[in-house]
Amino acid sequence: MSAAHTSGARPRIVVLGAGFGGLEVTALLAERLGEQVDVTLVDRREGFTFGFSKLDVMFGRASPAHVLHPYRDIVKPGVRVVRDEVRAIDPVRRRVTIDSGELDADILVLALGANLHPEETPGLLAGGYEFYTEPGAYAAGDAIAAFGGGRVVVGVTSTPFKCPPAPSETVLLTHDYLVSRGIRDRSSISLVMPLPSPVPPSPDASRALLTAFAERGIEWRPGCLVQALDPDRRVAVCADGTQIPYDLFLGVPTHRAPAVVLESGLTVDGWVPVDPLTLQTRFPGVYAVGDVTSVGTPKAGVFAERQAMVVAERIIASVQHAVPSAEYDGQGTCYVEFGAEQVARVDVTFRSGQSPSGMFESPSAELAADKAEFGASRARRWFGREWSPLPPNA
Numbered sequence: 334m335s336a337a338h339t340s341g342a343r344p345r346i347v348v349l350g351a352g353f354g355g356l357e358v359t360a361l362l363a364e365r366l367g368e369q370v371d372v373t374l375v376d377r378r379e380g381f382t383f384g385f386s387k388l389d390v391m392f393g394r395a396s397p398a399h400v401l402h403p404y405r406d407i408v409k410p411g412v413r414v415v416r417d418e419v420r421a422i423d424p425v426r427r428r429v430t431i432d433s434g435e436l437d438a439d440i441l442v443l444a445l446g447a448n449l450h451p452e453e454t455p456g457l458l459a460g461g462y463e464f465y466t467e468p469g470a471y472a473a474g475d476a477i478a479a480f481g482g483g484r485v486v487v488g489v490t491s492t493p494f495k496c497p498p499a500p501s502e503t504v505l506l507t508h509d510y511l512v513s514r515g516i517r518d519r520s521s522i523s524l525v526m527p528l529p530s531p532v533p534p535s536p537d538a539s540r541a542l543l544t545a546f547a548e549r550g551i552e553w554r555p556g557c558l559v560q561a562l563d564p565d566r567r568v569a570v571c572a573d574g575t576q577i578p579y580d581l582f583l584g585v586p587t588h589r590a591p592a593v594v595l596e597s598g599l600t601v602d603g604w605v606p607v608d609p610l611t612l613q614t615r616f617p618g619v620y621a622v623g624d625v626t627s628v629g630t631p632k633a634g635v636f637a638e639r640q641a642m643v644v645a646e647r648i649i650a651s652v653q654h655a656v657p658s659a660e661y662d663g664q665g666t667c668y669v670e671f672g673a674e675q676v677a678r679v680d681v682t683f684r685s686g687q688s689p690s691g692m693f694e695s696p697s698a699e700l701a702a703d704k705a706e707f708g709a710s711r712a713r714r715w716f717g718r719e720w721s722p723l724p725p726n727a
């Protein structure tokens with residue numbers, strides 16, 4: 334217990350990163366503790382965008398402005414939002430250096446996500462598009478809009494990567510888009526992945542996706558990690574040397590923990606190890622949640638959010654002088670776009686040392702409505718705004 338806890342001063346909680354994890358920790362602390370704690374939430378960006386919204390913009394279903402949730406909308410008791418760059422993290426002293434100064438924490442929560450490095454795949458930026466960053470997805474959207482037909486290849490350049498179903502969603506949405514433009518019959522679509530199935534933890538989801546690909550004439554090419562693009566010859570080169578010709582390449586780029594985290598001494602093998610039940614790092618008073626960790630669940634917002642709930646519960650208990658008992662259960666619910674305004678649902682649980690188990694619910698319009706409510710409820714809780722992922726008449 335730090336001096337701030339014992340002296341009666343308000344505990345200082347510093348949350349780094351205002352994505353799925355950081356926003357959920359902050360919302361719960363504000364809701365349950367209000368002014369009893371002093372929460373500082375730091376992010377370099379202007380606002381938050383759901384991962385799935387990138388696909389909505391890419392396929393012309395929403396505008397970039399519609400899907401941006403400005404951090405200035407966060408008005409919560411006990412919470413200060415600071416837009417700044419995190420430059421250094423000292424996990425021993427729980428001191429964070431940002432451009433505008435230093436922040437000392439009694440409890441530090443690391444939720445800085447994964448950074449994306451398309452420049453590390455030779456030829457990717459010169460000869461194709463990555464669709465995992467906002468600018469990348471929006472530029473890919475412009476390219477798709479200007480596409481006159483040909484060979485579309487969606488490929489993965491490195492593992493692990495966020496939201497493992499996203500490449501499968503992308504080929505299904507590409508199919509719909511090309512049909513709507515009347516150029517599907519002049520085009521081919523291939524999904525190239527290093528994995529043996531589209532969503533390995535859920536065989537049922539994988540089967541349903543493979544059926545959907547077959548019904549739409551989408552080629553499935555497992556076992557290929559795209560190592561490079563040759564922009565002059567317009568071929569994607571797999572790690573085993575196989576060459577795949579393309580006219581439009583949409584790629585999942587290399588993921589890495591942010592440099593400031595790699596430099597902090599918190600990582601092992603590139604990611605932050607945590608206790609799989611408590612999400613504590615090996616440094617007292619320092620938690621980590623979400624994509625930045627190696628906790629063993631996929632890198633997805635729903636897992637980051639559930640980890641954040643556990644961390645918030647543990648912080649609340651310690652502030653209230655109770656013994657923290659909340660533990661992470663590895664559960665997550667993912668919505669998967671199947672195109673044709675249908676969404677499926679995968680419930681999956683990851684427990685360390687066990688194979689993942691889960692349930693799959695087939696695509697339907699009802700689940701598309703559930704997914705919209707999933708986004709709307711987070712916008713309400715985190716930002717206090719009424720919002721729907723797809724604007725009317727999208």
Ligand SMILES: Cc1cc2nc3c(=O)[nH]c(=O)nc-3n(C[C@H](O)[C@H](O)[C@H](O)COP(=O)(O)OP(=O)(O)OC[C@H]3O[C@@H](n4cnc5c(N)ncnc54)[C@H](O)[C@@H]3O)c2cc1C
Binds near residue numbers: 383387
């Ligand atoms: C195309 C696509 C579709 C997706 N679809 C889904 C989906 O349907 N469901 C789902 O659950 N997940 C989905 N995801 C994944 C999801 O977006 C991420 O897994 C999730 O956002 C991770 O949450 P996080 O809190 O760990 O990190 P993030 O949400 O990435 O937040 C990290 C934050 O840290 C900030 N940051 C990083 N470094 C610094 C620094 N040095 N200084 C200041 N700020 C910094 C960043 O600006 C960012 O806001 C999708 C992702 C993509 C790309």
